Amino acid sequence: MKRISCMRCHRPLPACLCTALPQYAIANRWPVHILQHRQEQDHALNTARIAVLGLGQCQLHAVTDAPVEDTLPAALRAELDHALLIYPGPQSRDIAELESDEARTRPLLLLDASWRKSRRLLLTSPWLQTLPRISFDLQAPSRYRIRREPEKNYSSSLEALCTVLGRLEHDEQKYAPLLAAMDAMIEQQIEHMGEVKFRRNYLLAQDD
Numbered sequence: 001m002k003r004i005s006c007m008r009c010h011r012p013l014p015a016c017l018c019t020a021l022p023q024y025a026i027a028n029r030w031p032v033h034i035l036q037h038r039q040e041q042d043h044a045l046n047t048a049r050i051a052v053l054g055l056g057q058c059q060l061h062a063v064t065d066a067p068v069e070d071t072l073p074a075a076l077r078a079e080l081d082h083a084l085l086i087y088p089g090p091q092s093r094d095i096a097e098l099e100s101d102e103a104r105t106r107p108l109l110l111l112d113a114s115w116r117k118s119r120r121l122l123l124t125s126p127w128l129q130t131l132p133r134i135s136f137d138l139q140a141p142s143r144y145r146i147r148r149e150p151e152k153n154y155s156s157s158l159e160a161l162c163t164v165l166g167r168l169e170h171d172e173q174k175y176a177p178l179l180a181a182m183d184a185m186i187e188q189q190i191e192h193m194g195e196v197k198f199r200r201n202y203l204l205a206q207d208d
């Protein structure tokens with residue numbers, strides 16, 4: 001039997017997140033584009049969906065293992081040619097070092113995939129490699145305590161977006177309601193599965 005899903009958040013009705021989301025989308029000043037690997041799409045704890053529902057300017061584009069430039073429409077790629085890629089690593093600049101003029105009007109681009117798949121997407125895409133990369137210092141441990149993060153500075157897609165937007169706009173509290181929605185989603189999943197199964201499925205699961 002097909003389970004009935006909420007039309008808005010696409011989650012099964014008993015796990016609908018809409019009441020946890022802010023009533024109106026938050027008006028982010030930097031437009032956001034998320035390249036989501038198809039494998040993430042149906043993940044029960046997909047945080048990108050919260051970003052799409054909760055941000056005024058946030059678009060999701062599905063990608064596969066193929067080079068990103070083969071998947072994205074040319075017009076979109078042209079639009080993203082001057083994007084800032086949110087991606088941690090030695091080649092990234094901390095957003096704290098960016099002058100506001102440097103970042104102004106540039107869209108933000110985020111890869112929503114497992115860490116291994118994100119790295120592969122970047123390695124197989126000469127176009128992605130041309131984009132300047134930005135990262136940030138996570139001041140607190142990730143709230144998304146579920147999927148293993150290989151390094152302490154990694155976080156969920158939603159936390160990364162909220163942190164980058166909040167710091168660019170000098171208002172980190174502005175995006176706190178979206179993180180609260182993520183917490184609600186996680187709590188709901190724990191309740192649904194039971195703590196033991198939840199830990200086994202998410203904390204101990206392999207990255208890929």
Ligand SMILES: [Zn+2]
Nearest residue numbers: 006009016018
């Ligand atoms: Zn819903």
